Amino acid sequence: MTALTVTVEAGVARIVFDLPGESINKFTAGVIGELTALLDRFDSDETIKAAVLLSAKPDIWIAGADIEAFLAFKDAKDAEESARAAQALVARVERGRVPVICAIHGACLGGGLELALACAYRIASDHPKTVLALPETQLGIIPGIGGTQRLPRTVGLTTALDMILSARNVRARKALSTGLVDELVHPAILRDLAIQRAQEFASGARPRVRPERRSDAKAIVLEDNPIGRAVVFRQAREQALKKSRGHYPALLAAIAAIAAGYDGPPAQGYAEEARLFGEMAATAVSKELVFLFFATTSLKKDIGVPGDAAVPARAVGRLGVIGTGFMGAGIAAIAARQGVPVRFKDTKHEAVLKGMAAVRDVLRDGLTSKRITRQEYADQLSLVAGTVDYAGFSAVDLVIEAVFEDLGVKQTVLREVEPQLPAHGIFATNTSTIPIARIAEAAARPERVLGMHFFSPVPKMPLLEVIVTPQTAPDAVTTAVAFGRKLGKTVIVVNDSPGFYVNRILLPYMNEAGLLLDEGVAIDAIDAALLAFGFPVGPITLLDEVGLDVAGKAGRIMAEAIGARMTPSRSIVAVVEAGRLGRKGRQGFYAYGVDGKKNGVDESVYALLPTTSTRRTMPADEIQRRCTLAMLNEAVRCLDEGVLRSPRDGDVGAVFGIGYPPFRGGPFRTIDARGAAAIVAELAALDAQHPGRFTPAARLQEMAASGARFYPATGRPVG
Numbered sequence: 001m002t003a004l005t006v007t008v009e010a011g012v013a014r015i016v017f018d019l020p021g022e023s024i025n026k027f028t029a030g031v032i033g034e035l036t037a038l039l040d041r042f043d044s045d046e047t048i049k050a051a052v053l054l055s056a057k058p059d060i061w062i063a064g065a066d067i068e069a070f071l072a073f074k075d076a077k078d079a080e081e082s083a084r085a086a087q088a089l090v091a092r093v094e095r096g097r098v099p100v101i102c103a104i105h106g107a108c109l110g111g112g113l114e115l116a117l118a119c120a121y122r123i124a125s126d127h128p129k130t131v132l133a134l135p136e137t138q139l140g141i142i143p144g145i146g147g148t149q150r151l152p153r154t155v156g157l158t159t160a161l162d163m164i165l166s167a168r169n170v171r172a173r174k175a176l177s178t179g180l181v182d183e184l185v186h187p188a189i190l191r192d193l194a195i196q197r198a199q200e201f202a203s204g205a206r207p208r209v210r211p212e213r214r215s216d217a218k219a220i221v222l223e224d225n226p227i228g229r230a231v232v233f234r235q236a237r238e239q240a241l242k243k244s245r246g247h248y249p250a251l252l253a254a255i256a257a258i259a260a261g262y263d264g265p266p267a268q269g270y271a272e273e274a275r276l277f278g279e280m281a282a283t284a285v286s287k288e289l290v291f292l293f294f295a296t297t298s299l300k301k302d303i304g305v306p307g308d309a310a311v312p313a314r315a316v317g318r319l320g321v322i323g324t325g326f327m328g329a330g331i332a333a334i335a336a337r338q339g340v341p342v343r344f345k346d347t348k349h350e351a352v353l354k355g356m357a358a359v360r361d362v363l364r365d366g367l368t369s370k371r372i373t374r375q376e377y378a379d380q381l382s383l384v385a386g387t388v389d390y391a392g393f394s395a396v397d398l399v400i401e402a403v404f405e406d407l408g409v410k411q412t413v414l415r416e417v418e419p420q421l422p423a424h425g426i427f428a429t430n431t432s433t434i435p436i437a438r439i440a441e442a443a444a445r446p447e448r449v450l451g452m453h454f455f456s457p458v459p460k461m462p463l464l465e466v467i468v469t470p471q472t473a474p475d476a477v478t479t480a481v482a483f484g485r486k487l488g489k490t491v492i493v494v495n496d497s498p499g500f501y502v503n504r505i506l507l508p509y510m511n512e513a514g515l516l517l518d519e520g521v522a523i524d525a526i527d528a529a530l531l532a533f534g535f536p537v538g539p540i541t542l543l544d545e546v547g548l549d550v551a552g553k554a555g556r557i558m559a560e561a562i563g564a565r566m567t568p569s570r571s572i573v574a575v576v577e578a579g580r581l582g583r584k585g586r587q588g589f590y591a592y593g594v595d596g597k598k599n600g601v602d603e604s605v606y607a608l609l610p611t612t613s614t615r616r617t618m619p620a621d622e623i624q625r626r627c628t629l630a631m632l633n634e635a636v637r638c639l640d641e642g643v644l645r646s647p648r649d650g651d652v653g654a655v656f657g658i659g660y661p662p663f664r665g666g667p668f669r670t671i672d673a674r675g676a677a678a679i680v681a682e683l684a685a686l687d688a689q690h691p692g693r694f695t696p697a698a699r700l701q702e703m704a705a706s707g708a709r710f711y712p713a714t715g716r717p718v719g
């Protein structure tokens with residue numbers, strides 16, 4: 001079966017791209033072969049005067065290169081050669097006799113956009129699903145098929161730098177205004193208009209010259225002279241370094257590739273792009289980011305129950321949300337965004353009104369950023385119905401409770417709502433610390449009870465932990481997983497256990513930071529060390545963000561459940577007891593302004609800590625070792641105890657749930673990269689200094705002895 005179907009009518013070749021057996025179009029080796037043959041035909045068949053490139057996939061034009069192929073690169077040179085070959089192919093499209101007109105509807109990404117940039121004319125559908133982007137830097141590589149060369153010439157230097165470095169999607173209207181596409185049309189007439197334009201090219205009515213690059217007036221002043229350009233490149237480098245803190249070399253490589261071609265001869269630019277593509281593809285950073293891509297892709301196909309059992313998910317036609325506070329409002333809003341009607345319940349009218357206002361704020365974001373129209377905003381808002389009783393709950397398929405973190409309150413709510421639900425109705429709790437099985441003790445149908453642990457803020461955080469007890473019915477699990485995915489979340493399924501997975505590994509990490517405080521290490525030194533490791537915020541800042549009351553309570557619960565190795569640090573206990581709340585109270589380990597802005601360490605906090613005298617200096621790598629090894633060891637314990645189903649879930653959960661540095665792939669990938677034996681040796685050394693806290697997990701010890709790994713050393717990164 002071929003991917004490209006070509007029919008020629010009145011001198012215009014209509015190319016329909018429909019990769020067999022896939023939901024997306026991408027450049028596989030087979031497609032590249034077909035494209036080469038097609039270009040040969042264009043060279044020899046004089047009856048073909050122009051061509052139109054269409055996609056048969058519903059909302060994808062071309063998603064880009066085949067990322068599977070990256071795994072086959074032997075080394076940097078091999079990757080560079082593959083980029084050069086792809087560049088040569090796309091150059092044939094640009095310079096060939098036959099002008100190619102792109103009719104873009106849906107996602108036009110990476111290699112797809114690089115091909116489009118080489119075409120004579122680009123028409124896009126004016127539709128929310130039509131987005132264009134060069135997201136390569138998110139995989140730790142750079143565009144390698146001419147994207148760093150043609151994009152700046154098409155949309156101007158500043159816009160191109162922004163697109164490539166941010167990897168952001170550009171919507172159709174913006175694409176038109178920046179010159180990324182030449183014309184916008186309603187999707188219904190896209191094909192016909194593209195054919196008409198092709199005929200105009202074929203007859204010579206439309207000359208084959210590309211318009212000059214367009215930048216906004218302010219940018220042109222800078223871009224049009226060498227000194228201005230030097231300023232633009234310098235600023236881009238500075239921003240890239242600041243954003244990546246040196247961990248993502250592809251950002252600087254992309255800037256270098258753009259710079260090489262923007263001022264220098266084109267051949268030099270393309271050569272530099274291919275060379276840097278190869279160099280980046282061979283980095284450990286890229287391998288980890290590609291791993292995460294495959295890990296999340298494979299999670300999307302995971303229905304949530306182990307084995308091959310096909311347990312169909314039920315559609316959640318209506319949702320109930322109990323508790324209209326901070327989390328409840330976030331959950332109700334993201335459900336409404338997906339068109340799901342929500343019964344939104346609290347005990348008092350004032351609480352419901354406050355919750356509705358919070359829902360409105362979340363939904364209004366879509367309006368402000370022009371992702372939705374005014375009508376769509378109104379439609380979404382009308383889906384959320386506030387209530388103080390259980391009217392309407394007989395029609396909800398799933399209810400998510402987000403009431404106070406109190407076993408008694410949660411069990412009361414469960415007892416109240418359960419008789420109102422249909423027999424198949426699922427009760428999900430958003431508790432962060434209470435065992436699901438304890439809550440389910442209040443249920444008449446415990447098989448319909450599970451946890452859906454969302455993270456704060458709900459609209460932004462990408463992860464959802466679905467927590468199952470031994471009693472939870474498989475169809476309740478698949479339904480919760482499918483619904484979480486519908487809400488746009490990356491979903492991992494874990495077994496019920498204190499802290500589930502994400503908080504279970506986060507707590508010992510944060511507590512270790514507290515224990516360093518106990519030993520006299522400075523607050524900012526601890527945060528700086530873990531920022532340098534690659535976390536988005538340091539652990540002490542995170543304590544302030546989470547709220548010291550919340551963190552203190554979670555710490556106590558974990559210590560009770562797990563035992564001595566989680567004993568809370570004296571420093572954290574002391575600051576909690578002093579009544580400091582963290583950012584929300586404008587006073588924690590740091591001081592905060594009225595606007596919530598962090599103003600630096602609140603030096604007065606040191607008087608509360610057990611070691612109040614002079615601060616002790618500790619090398620950053622020692623701070624990193626202590627905090628991160630506490631986390632890695634706990635992650636392996638979660639696997640040993642069956643809390644986690646796979647290292648993959650543990651890696652994705654840590655990266656998406658707590659911002660574990662993506663360029664390290666996740667805790668299990670970090671262990672594999674360094675080797676279990678090295679990790680065990682470091683843990684043992686720390687355990688000798690702090691007995692009982694760093695005892696290596698049983699599996700780690702076995703792996704150290706046998707040389708085993710969590711993932712295969714070669715080939716596909718997700719086993």
Ligand code: NAD
Pocket residue numbers: 322323324325326327328345346347348351401402403404405406409412413430431432433453454455456
């Ligand atoms: P919140 O205090 O903002 O909201 C709780 C809401 O529940 C309030 O509106 C309250 O009026 C309502 N409520 C209390 N008892 C009720 C009852 N019997 N029936 C109906 N409504 C009732 O709290 P939150 O931060 O939204 O947290 C809610 C839940 O989510 C907790 O279990 C918490 O542990 C969990 N959680 C919170 C976060 C977070 O960062 N805030 C993160 C993950 C999970």
